[in-house]
Amino acid sequence: MPKISAPTVAEHRDAQRTALIRAAEAVLLEGGLAAATPRAVTERAGLARSSFYDYFPxxxxxxxxxxxxxxxxxxxxxxxxxxxxxxxxxxxxxxxxxxxxxxxxxxxxxxxxxxxxxxxxxxxxxxxxxxxxxxxxxxxxxxxxxxxxxxxxxxxxxxxxxxxxxxxxxxxxxxxxxxxxxxxxxxxxxx
Known part of the structure; x- marks a missing residue:
């Protein structure tokens, strides 16, 4: 089971989702829509690429x-x-x-x-x-x-x-x- 970085699993998931959204904002502002790939967003958020689909279909x-x-x-x-x-x-x-x-x-x-x-x-x-x-x-x-x-x-x-x-x-x-x-x-x- 992965380590969580918050008091509860729900808070951890919310923090991870928020990190992906903030990373996507930064990538969009810097490089536009074409740059906002799942790989770029997860790298910016410091998460594994596979975790993208845990939060966004x-x-x-x-x-x-x-x-x-x-x-x-x-x-x-x-x-x-x-x-x-x-x-x-x-x-x-x-x-x-x-x-x-x-x-x-x-x-x-x-x-x-x-x-x-x-x-x-x-x-x-x-x-x-x-x-x-x-x-x-x-x-x-x-x-x-x-x-x-x-x-x-x-x-x-x-x-x-x-x-x-x-x-x-x-x-x-x-x-x-x-x-x-x-x-x-x-x-x-x-x-």
Missing amino acids: SKDDLLVAVALRAFEQWNEEIGVELAEAAPGLERLRVFVEATLRMTADGKHGLATSLREAELTPKRREDIGALHAALFRPLEQTLAELGHSDATLWAYLAQGVLGAGVQLVEHGANHRAVADSAFQLLTRGLPA
Whole structure:
């Protein structure tokens, strides 16, 4: 029987699984999707290659676990920042600034890598549901501003933010992009 490095087998298994997910994140950020092989991930985690399949039936399952962790962390960080902001325009500004700052910090890099993955339709749905959860705070913020169809406006605002994310990922200053995106969302294009 293998040695466990935690008080219980369940805690040991959880720690091993977490180590594989963290290793996969690092491999994805450094080398992209093609580099995230079971061998590379287990080597990075310091585990035997055969142990990969004890925790993940397939590479798809690992990639979804990485996405889940990234979405949870992103949502948690945005939630903390929004909780401290006053409802309305201040909360919208905080949402825009946090989204683009977190992108500049590299937190959107995993999503960029995972977009290239050829996942099964079911796994794509799983990730789509996670992404939808990130959409809710924006929708709630726009509802607070009195938009009668907050969902429609949130989708349009998401388009502006998506363009902002691309600009920041290509080297634009996140503060300048956040200011411009907020202006576009609240006052329209400058004259």
